[in-house]
Each structure stands twice: as C-alpha cells, then as structure tokens.
Amino acid sequence: MKALTWHGKGDIRCESVPDPTIQHGRDAIIKVTACAICGSDLHLYNGVIPTMQSGDVLGHESMGEVVEVGPDNKELKIGDRVVVPFTISCGQCFFCKRGFYSGCERSNPNSEIARKMWGASPAGLLGYSHMLGGYAGGQAEYLRVPYADVGPIKVPSGLTDEQVLFLSDIFPTGYMAADFCDIQRGDTIAIWGCGPVGQMAIRSAFLLGAERVLAVDTVPERLALAREAGAETIDFMNEDVYDRIRELTNGRLADACIDAVGTEASATASFDSLVDRVKMATFMGTDRPHVLRQAIHCCRNFGTVSIVGVYGGFLDKVPMGSAINRGLTFRMAQTPVQKYLPTLLQRIEKGEIDPSFVITHTATLEEGPELYKKFRDKEDGCIKVVMKP
Structure with missing residues (x-):
C-alpha cells in the first residue's frame, strides 16, 4: 500500500x-x-x-x-x-x-x-x-x-x-481545552494559537457558554477564521498581548487562558522567546514555552490555564510564582x-x-x-x- x-x-x-x-x-x-x-x-x-x-x-x-x-x-x-x-x-x-x-x-x-x-x-x-x-x-x-x-x-x-x-483528534482536543476552563456564562476566554485546534477551541468555548473569546495569532487567514466565529483577535506581532488583554477586560484579565500552541511557539521580539530559540538550537532546552508564560500572566486571579499544545520535556522559566500567588488552576492532558x-x-x-x-x-x-x-x-x-x- x-x-x-x-x-x-x-x-x-x-x-x-x-x-x-x-x-x-x-x-x-x-x-x-x-x-x-x-x-x-x-x-x-x-x-x-x-x-x-x-x-x-x-x-x-x-x-x-x-x-x-x-x-x-x-x-x-x-x-x-x-x-x-x-x-x-x-x-x-x-x-x-x-x-x-x-x-x-x-x-x-x-x-x-x-x-x-x-x-x-x-x-x-x-x-x-x-x-x-x-x-x-x-x-x-x-x-x-x-x-x-x-x-x-x-x-x-x-x-x-x-x-x-x-x-x-482536533475537535475533541479543542473541545477539551474549553471544557477544562469550567466556563460560566459571561466568561472571557483567551486562546493562543488559531490553527486547527485553536479554531475548534474557539467554537467550543462559545458552545459551552463563553461571552467573549480573545484569539491570539499573527497569520491573517487564521485570524480571519477566528473572527468569523465571533472571536476578537489579537495579532501578537503588532500589539502587546498582555496589555491588550488587560485593556479588553478592564484590568481583570481573562477568566481562563488556553495554550493551543505548545512547544514550537513562533518567534517574537520578546527576550524570553529569543532565549528559548537559542536554548533549543544549542541543545540546552527541550521546548519553547513562551506562550505558556504569557497565558499565565494574562489569566485573572483564581482563573484556569488550559494546556493542550504539545510539550515534550522540561520547561524553563515558567512563572510559578505568579500562578501560586494568584491561585491559578492548571488543566492539561493528551x-x-x-x-x-x-x-x-x-x-x-x-x-x-x-x-x-x-x-x-x-x-x-x-x-x-x-x-x-x-x-x-x-x-x-x-x-x-x-x-x-
């Protein structure tokens, strides 16, 4: 065959x-x-x-x-x-x-x-x-x-x-990502990655009752498809994601954040993203967790970070101090x-x-x-x- x-x-x-x-x-x-x-x-x-x-x-x-x-x-x-x-x-x-x-x-x-x-x-x-x-x-x-x-x-x-x-795969995975967020009526869900899983997560979040979805990516076709579903889009190459999410949520941040990107996050101008790429290129690191760090910082106190992007090894510089002191819940799985x-x-x-x-x-x-x-x-x-x- x-x-x-x-x-x-x-x-x-x-x-x-x-x-x-x-x-x-x-x-x-x-x-x-x-x-x-x-x-x-x-x-x-x-x-x-x-x-x-x-x-x-x-x-x-x-x-x-x-x-x-x-x-x-x-x-x-x-x-x-x-x-x-x-x-x-x-x-x-x-x-x-x-x-x-x-x-x-x-x-x-x-x-x-x-x-x-x-x-x-x-x-x-x-x-x-x-x-x-x-x-x-x-x-x-x-x-x-x-x-x-x-x-x-x-x-x-x-x-x-x-x-x-x-x-x-991708429909259950995107749906699980939203399900992990324990969505309540009126919630704002931020989703990193508007690829296939992210697109399913956007629509699943609305199916499960989210009032607003903020979709983070930079590829025009993906952002357009997210907007067709009713999401508000953030182009991470043109604006600061954290500042924009604070603005859109009146300072509270998102009720839940979904990482639908995982280990091979696109390069940005941020210092941590550049360090991740250098570490992987020199075999000093296994993954590029820039999106996970950002999702943690953009999640409101006592919110949920849902991780469905694939990670394989040991993640550097994950801000656990932020997560612990602000009461975040992590949900993740294959x-x-x-x-x-x-x-x-x-x-x-x-x-x-x-x-x-x-x-x-x-x-x-x-x-x-x-x-x-x-x-x-x-x-x-x-x-x-x-x-x-």
Whole structure:
C-alpha cells in the first residue's frame, strides 16, 4: 500500500509499505477514506520528537471502512464506517475505566521508554514515535487499529467524511481545552494559537457558554477564521498581548487562558522567546514555552490555564510564582478522545457545529510531502489538509 513515511527532519515521503495485518484478536483493519495532517505532526516533521525511526508511517487523524476484524472484536463488522481516535486504549485498565483513556496502562508496548522521560507512560498513540508505541499511522491506504472494540466510533450515513474526520483528534482536543476552563456564562476566554485546534477551541468555548473569546495569532487567514466565529483577535506581532488583554477586560484579565500552541511557539521580539530559540538550537532546552508564560500572566486571579499544545520535556522559566500567588488552576492532558466522542458526534448531527469549516486543502497521499511543508510554513492560506488515499 501507499503511505506517508518519516525519514528524518523535513523528509516525508510517499512510498510503498507492507499492508497491515490483524495481530491481535481485538484488532480491525480499515480502508482509509480520509486522513489529515495535524499540527502535532509538524513536531515530527521538524525533528523535535525523539525515538522516531526511518520509514515510520505517519498520521493519527484517520477514518474509513472496516475491511477485516479480529476474532475477539464483537463491536465492529466488515463494512462499518468509523472514525479512529488517535489515542489507543484498552477500555479495561484502571485509567480507561475512569474515562482517562489517554492514560491507558496497557496500550504502549514501549512504556519503559516513556517512563524514563516522564515518570510514567501515557497511552500508545497512532503514528507518533516509538516512545509512544511505534504504531503505524493512518496517512496510508490501510490502517491497523489495536483495541478496535473500544476506540472507533461508527458514523451515521448522513454525515460526510469531512464533517466527522476531526473527531479523531482536533475537535475533541479543542473541545477539551474549553471544557477544562469550567466556563460560566459571561466568561472571557483567551486562546493562543488559531490553527486547527485553536479554531475548534474557539467554537467550543462559545458552545459551552463563553461571552467573549480573545484569539491570539499573527497569520491573517487564521485570524480571519477566528473572527468569523465571533472571536476578537489579537495579532501578537503588532500589539502587546498582555496589555491588550488587560485593556479588553478592564484590568481583570481573562477568566481562563488556553495554550493551543505548545512547544514550537513562533518567534517574537520578546527576550524570553529569543532565549528559548537559542536554548533549543544549542541543545540546552527541550521546548519553547513562551506562550505558556504569557497565558499565565494574562489569566485573572483564581482563573484556569488550559494546556493542550504539545510539550515534550522540561520547561524553563515558567512563572510559578505568579500562578501560586494568584491561585491559578492548571488543566492539561493528551485528549481522552473516547470520552468525548458520543457528545461531539451528537453536536455534529444536531448541526451545532460543522468541523469541516477548517479545511483549506484537499489532496492525495502523493501530494502529502509538499503539503507538510506548506502547512508548516503557513503558505497558500493552509490551515488544514485532508488527504483522500
């Protein structure tokens, strides 16, 4: 089959790889009908996530038709149309039983590697490094889905691939970001990053009752899309974000702040941002947490900082003194996608949201390597790429 594979920093190829096969009784094989490039895939593309190996198949936003089912899988049948969560979860362990599917104790066969880095291992992830399982991803013609009797959700025939594909990751992630904010009527939510996850967080914040959303970015197309949803936008290259948020909130600051950027924050003129880039370039740091620092300072006393942008290692100069003395709450996670799927599918079916609004480019797998670069460099108005294998 054809698939997009990783061969080093900036080197993504479309090439032939072996077809997946059933390896365990609860597996399923799907024929991929739509897949997407995620912002977190760019961390792989940029070479900042460790334990990747040449030839790894990428992709964790996929859906398609079930073509083979393991003998122990009683939930799916051949012909079912499903969306596949990026988190791989057994459904039976301590964490899965409590709805913390992204903390699954059984789905990462390489958990010892993750423990050495983080103290404990989260769930295995599709198409995302050997530290998180080394599973082949879904930017391919076919995908093996482990624990497929727990993860995939069946899709009603009346909905298009484009409407439901993002249930695999970015819609639940953006919704969780807003859900973590415990939004009350009248709240003002500030969101850093107007990429795909940030766009979902903007609309989710309004769905959950926010009165105002302040969206921080600098890319014109992303800011325009945020304004279409009703957000007030702040261009961080043209104005001071902290001063502007103070002005817009009459000095109180935002009720909650969402970091939808993570480790590879864009460079700004601020001193801390420049230091972050120097540290990463000289291997003296693992992440660039400029946005997290700013979100902490822009959050009102006893507010919430919600973190869904990906961080990988140890963060420098995080202002914990500000957080502690002002009573901030931190909420963060890899998204337990399965927890949110039924609710979000219902919202799509009811017409409360159509996640396809974020798609700017539709392509083939063969066009994938060039679109990785275009997406990273924010060229041609590229906000979200969907590929049709």
